[in-house]
Amino acid sequence: MPVVIVENDTSQWEDETGSVYHFPKRYKAWLVEGTEVIYYKGRITDRAFAPKRLSPSPHYFGKARIGKVYPDPKSGKGDLFAFIEDFAAFESAVPAKLDGQYLESVPSSRVTNYWRDGVRPIAKTDYDTILSHAKLLPVQPPVSATATDDENLGLESFVEGSKTTYFSTRYERRKDLRIKAIAFHGLDCKACGFDFEQAYGEHGKGFVHVHHVVPISKLGGEQVVNPETDLVTLCANCHAMVHRARDVTLGIAELKKLIRGRWVSET
Ligand SMILES: [Zn+2]
Ligand SMILES: [Zn+2]
DSSP states (O other): OEEEEOOOSSSSSOOOOTTTEEEEEGTTTSSSOOEEEEEEEEOSSSSSGGGGGGGGGEEEEEEEEEEEEEEOTTTOOOOOEEEEEEEEEEEEEEEEETTTTSSOOOOOOGGGTTGGSSSEEEEHHHHHHHHHHHBBBBOOOOOOOOOOOOOOBBBEEEEEEESSSEOOSOOOOOOHHHHHHHHHSSSBBBTTOOBBBHHHGGGGGOOOEEEEEHHHHHHHSBBBOOOTTTTTEEEEHHHHHOSSSSSSOHHHHHHHHHHHOOOOOOO
């Protein structure tokens, strides 16, 4: 059954629309891999968010599909998160109500509380109705290891050359992959445990390098990157160390064996 996911302008989770969705376990049965998703926003409550929305009124703004679902390691309450696949934004808002009629069929038993849930299953016919009013922006193609772009997102960007250390933007680094890699692997270094927010406070929040476990140059072909198995999060030091030898990329297990304790400030 398709679902509507309600995206609030402010949320306890720092989710990126169209990449990752965190949710409480009560929605687990509805958000399974392959589920079709429509994104929805309720009435605007804070005008500051107006430029980020397609409309101040309740509306639908995109479609997607649920990818793999994982337990949220940071949650003590059994929360989960899903990778979001094939997100396609609507070119303009599809209003929740057209000609005085809701596009979703609201069960008569739920008239008073229907709109309050963060996730609601809808009938396939309602899903089709909503989409019939939507004009989709083009879907981004799956990320391949050989694609390129020049977004500087800190995803596998560290390349050490003989004369210069530089940030390469030669290979595809889509933001989506970075968000998924961080959702799965966390923001701490998977070799030494370093955490930028712990060390640098607010200034370091959200910072981490994302490293391709298999060197991109060896991947060849149009291989799609799997954030779970192909990527890992590393601190800047460990990332530099796995790439220190020009021809060989160290594995994370190999690097871990080399680590001889961390320098700790005396102050
Ligand atoms: Zn590290
Ligand atoms: Zn790397």
